[in-house]
Amino acid sequence: MAAAKKSSKSNVSAEELMSHYREMLMIRRFEEKAGQLYGMGLIGGFCHLYIGQEAVVVGLEAAAKEGDQRVTSYRDHGHMLACGMDPKGVMAELTGREGGYSKGKGGSMHMFSAEKRFYGGHGIVAAQVPIGAGLAFANKYMGTDDVSFAYFGDGAANQGQVYETFNMASLWKLPCIFVIENNQYAMGTSLQRGSSTPELYTRGEAFGIPGEAVDGMDVLAVKEAGERALAHCRAGNGPYILEMKTYRYRGHSMSDPAKYRTREEVQKIKSEKDPIDHVRDLLVTGKHATEDELKAIDKEVKKIVSEAADFATESPEPALDELYTDIYA
Amino acid sequence: MATKILMPALSPTMEEGTLAKWLVKEGDTVASGDIMAEIETDKATMEFEAVDEGVIGKILIEEGTEGVKVNTPIAVLLEDGEDASAAEDAASGSQDAPADDSESSDEDDSADVSTKPAAQAAGDMPEIPMENIPEGTKFKKQTVREALRDAMAEEMRRADEVFLMGEEVGEYQGAYKISQGLLEEFGARRVIDTPITEHGFAGIAVGAAFAGLRPIVEFMTFNFAMQAIDQIINSAAKTLYMSGGQMGAPMVFRGPNGAAARVGAQHSQDYAAWYSHIPGLKVIMPYTAADYKGLMKSAIRDPNPVIFLENEILYGQSFDVPELDDFTVPIGKAKIAREGDDVTIVSFGIGMKYALEAADALAEEGINAEVLDLRSLRPMDTDAIIKSVKKTNRCVTVEEGFPVASIGNYISAVLMQQAFDYLDAPVINCTGKDVPMPYAANLEKHALITTPEVIEAVKSVTYR
Ligand SMILES: Cc1ncc(C[n+]2csc(CCOP(=O)(O)OP(=O)(O)O)c2C)c(N)n1
Numbered sequence: 001m002a003a004a005k006k007s008s009k010s011n012v013s014a015e016e017l018m019s020h021y022r023e024m025l026m027i028r029r030f031e032e033k034a035g036q037l038y039g040m041g042l043i044g045g046f047c048h049l050y051i052g053q054e055a056v057v058v059g060l061e062a063a064a065k066e067g068d069q070r071v072t073s074y075r076d077h078g079h080m081l082a083c084g085m086d087p088k089g090v091m092a093e094l095t096g097r098e099g100g101y102s103k104g105k106g107g108s109m110h111m112f113s114a115e116k117r118f119y120g121g122h123g124i125v126a127a128q129v130p131i132g133a134g135l136a137f138a139n140k141y142m143g144t145d146d147v148s149f150a151y152f153g154d155g156a157a158n159q160g161q162v163y164e165t166f167n168m169a170s171l172w173k174l175p176c177i178f179v180i181e182n183n184q185y186a187m188g189t190s191l192q193r194g195s196s197t198p199e200l201y202t203r204g205e206a207f208g209i210p211g212e213a214v215d216g217m218d219v220l221a222v223k224e225a226g227e228r229a230l231a232h233c234r235a236g237n238g239p240y241i242l243e244m245k246t247y248r249y250r251g252h253s254m255s256d257p258a259k260y261r262t263r264e265e266v267q268k269i270k271s272e273k274d275p276i277d278h279v280r281d282l283l284v285t286g287k288h289a290t291e292d293e294l295k296a297i298d299k300e301v302k303k304i305v306s307e308a309a310d311f312a313t314e315s316p317e318p319a320l321d322e323l324y325t326d327i328y329a
Numbered sequence: 330m331a332t333k334i335l336m337p338a339l340s341p342t343m344e345e346g347t348l349a350k351w352l353v354k355e356g357d358t359v360a361s362g363d364i365m366a367e368i369e370t371d372k373a374t375m376e377f378e379a380v381d382e383g384v385i386g387k388i389l390i391e392e393g394t395e396g397v398k399v400n401t402p403i404a405v406l407l408e409d410g411e412d413a414s415a416a417e418d419a420a421s422g423s424q425d426a427p428a429d430d431s432e433s434s435d436e437d438d439s440a441d442v443s444t445k446p447a448a449q450a451a452g453d454m455p456e457i458p459m460e461n462i463p464e465g466t467k468f469k470k471q472t473v474r475e476a477l478r479d480a481m482a483e484e485m486r487r488a489d490e491v492f493l494m495g496e497e498v499g500e501y502q503g504a505y506k507i508s509q510g511l512l513e514e515f516g517a518r519r520v521i522d523t524p525i526t527e528h529g530f531a532g533i534a535v536g537a538a539f540a541g542l543r544p545i546v547e548f549m550t551f552n553f554a555m556q557a558i559d560q561i562i563n564s565a566a567k568t569l570y571m572s573g574g575q576m577g578a579p580m581v582f583r584g585p586n587g588a589a590a591r592v593g594a595q596h597s598q599d600y601a602a603w604y605s606h607i608p609g610l611k612v613i614m615p616y617t618a619a620d621y622k623g624l625m626k627s628a629i630r631d632p633n634p635v636i637f638l639e640n641e642i643l644y645g646q647s648f649d650v651p652e653l654d655d656f657t658v659p660i661g662k663a664k665i666a667r668e669g670d671d672v673t674i675v676s677f678g679i680g681m682k683y684a685l686e687a688a689d690a691l692a693e694e695g696i697n698a699e700v701l702d703l704r705s706l707r708p709m710d711t712d713a714i715i716k717s718v719k720k721t722n723r724c725v726t727v728e729e730g731f732p733v734a735s736i737g738n739y740i741s742a743v744l745m746q747q748a749f750d751y752l753d754a755p756v757i758n759c760t761g762k763d764v765p766m767p768y769a770a771n772l773e774k775h776a777l778i779t780t781p782e783v784i785e786a787v788k789s790v791t792y793r
């Protein structure tokens with residue numbers, strides 16, 4: 001997993017590291033709980049877990065400012081938690097309950113928060129890419145300095161609408177960061193089997209969009225790259241591409257037997273590149289935190305997640321007349 | 330506190346599975362993310378990972394056990410420091426992890442199993458008789474999934490121009506396992522994995538068809554064919570006409586269509602009416618495995634672009650399929666699935682399940698419904714509908730799609746124009762509700778067409 005730039009770990013504060021640790025752990029524990037609730041039949045349909053990719057959203061959200069927007073695919077739980085959405089509301093949407101962000105009508109793949117400027121959860125691969133550029137279009141049109149993040153996968157990077165969007169975003173200098181979450185697989189198709197060229201960060205070259213590859217398992221490297229991309233966009237230079245080299249530990253969705261890769265491959269990444277272990281190591285070796293302090297964070301995070309699960313199982317199902325609301329404004 | 334590890338549901342439709350293999354043993358320490366067991370579902374073998382850390386205190390279900398129901402305790406997990414006696418206590422009862430009650434908590438429902446979302450209504454689909462099968466033909470039970478695979482394989486053996494392309498059709502064996510074994514038999518020249526680029530590969534297949542090949546394009550689901558709809562309609566459907574008959578697109582676009590279970594608005598839509606609108610396309614939507622097989626073979630041989638609308642919930646259902654060397658079913662012919670005199674219920678695809686269940690229930694009340702399975706939507710066998718309505722004088726249509734500009738609307742118009750004098754009651758169209766598919770279990774149940782709604786419609790047109 002080669003990264004274009006190495007992170008300079010020297011001047012990172014203990015506080016910042018602790019915050020990254022906590023946020024990533026929150027996503028990890030949340031997703032594990034979601035997997036468990038799925039296994040118990042409390043969550044239905046498709047459920048795509050973000051485990052392994054936590055550093056990407058946590059690093060970029062740490063670089064973003066209030067007002068920036070984000071939009072992503074169906075693998076969206078991590079993005080929502082990282083931008084400050086309430087774990088209770090997210091989990092209750094997963095269980096399809098009234099207390100969920102979409103009143104239970106959207107589910108795992110389709111959640112939104114106007115307040116947090118999270119524009120969804122989209123089930124159609126790559127449909128969020130032009131939408132992300134559209135958010136940026138509005139920013140430019142209104143003269144704000146906000147930047148939008150359009151997250152999409154390595155598989156989505158092959159869809160035609162991505163390139164239509166690249167052209168217009170560059171032509172019109174839209175403040176949009178295209179974040180390619182390259183987790184190596186699109187369902188069962190590895191990058192090599194689906195892409196004529198593997199260097200996804202170069203995909204904007206023909207349109208004049210700068211891009212860089214980033215070690216997406218290193219939250220500090222992600223944050224730094226995010227800062228560079230944001231500065232580029234806020235200065236009015238148009239879009240920017242960040243290819244995050246990352247990895248998903250679980251199957252594509254809950255029902256994917258994942259026969260296309262070996263258990264050893266997954267194990268190797270888990271033991272050598274885990275984004276949470278990485279920060280934990282920095283905290284411990286830099287003597288920024290004691291084992292007890294880290295244990296306390298673990299406990300606190302577990303409690304928040306288990307309260308979210310309780311809320312999500314106790315919140316009632318939506319009232320039946322909700323079937324006919326929100327179809328027209 | 331010792332907790333029970335429960336048999337997990339590993340797919341949207343799983344109700345039970347085989348505990349194929351334990352990868353941990355009693356006394357082992359596990360951390361979250363560790364793989365504890367391999368579990369076989371109807372589609373695949375899945376790895377089951379630990380959520381909490383602890384020590385495996387007791388294994389309750391031996392490996393190799395089949396038919397383990399979801400949520401059955403399969404092992405006991407001890408926290409650090411607990412001893413085996415806690416495992417015994419937990420195993421013998423008391424602290425159960427919560428079981429799923431999301432279904433049963435819905436009290437206001439009309440208490441009929443068939444009002445559950447289709448995927449959750451377990452059990453076999455009603456079987457219907459077959460026509461034009463030679464005397465003495467043997468039958469075998471096959472799932473719709475197997476019938477489709479066999480149909481494609483037989484046609485690929487027959488003609489080298491036939492090839493399959495789509496996302497995950499090759500190495501992954503199909504996202505819904507329809508193309509199982511085809512890559513192995515026919516190789517990568519003819520079973521082609523594509524990137525996620527529906528508009529692009531649909532167009533490439535159209536070009537290949539212009540040049541004389543016979544593509545079968547699999548859409549992982551028809552929801553994603555929306556990306557490709559321009560090539561399907563503007564290129565595939567219209568070229569024969571625009572070229573004055575010189576060239577066209579002999580090809581099949583196939584994949585699951587309609588609602589699956591709990592996958593929400595963007596993944597649950599019935600496109601029957603959409604494609605039926607288009608001159609130049611043929612549209613097929615079968616119900617039984619035999620029809621899936623026979624119609625798929627006819628579709629592949631047809632010189633026109635054919636939209637073949639499958640159903641995920643039917644994939645795993647078994648029906649009798651005739652054992653014949655070359656079994657085909659003609660496109661454009663409806664079939665009487667059940668004879669009756671009092672009312673005609675016209676349906677197709679998964680709608681047949683509701684139609685047949687309603688007919689069974691109505692028979693008990695002395696109403697004999699004739700059930701017509703359209704199978705093909707374009708061309709539609711309107712003669713068969715009219716003939717039946719001339720006998721019964723009443724008609725109810727059943728489909729899963731939206732009510733506005735539906736297939737039922739078209740049938741109503743045909744009957745009004747061609748059988749007006751024979752109708753003793755207005756035709757009623759039973760459809761899905763006029764809403765995007767909600768995710769919540771209780772709302773989804775109400776968004777879908779239900780058997781009680783069909784029964785009520787029949788009672789209304791028969792004035793009971
Ligand atoms: C247009 C479209 N085609 C196909 C699918 C089915 N599908 C869902 S996710 C997926 C793989 C996407 O992979 P990638 O973009 O790498 O994202 P990841 O799942 O790895 O996060 C596919 C093929 C879809 N949802 N939409």
Ligand SMILES: [Mg+2]
Nearest residue numbers: 153154185186
């Ligand atoms: Mg991917």
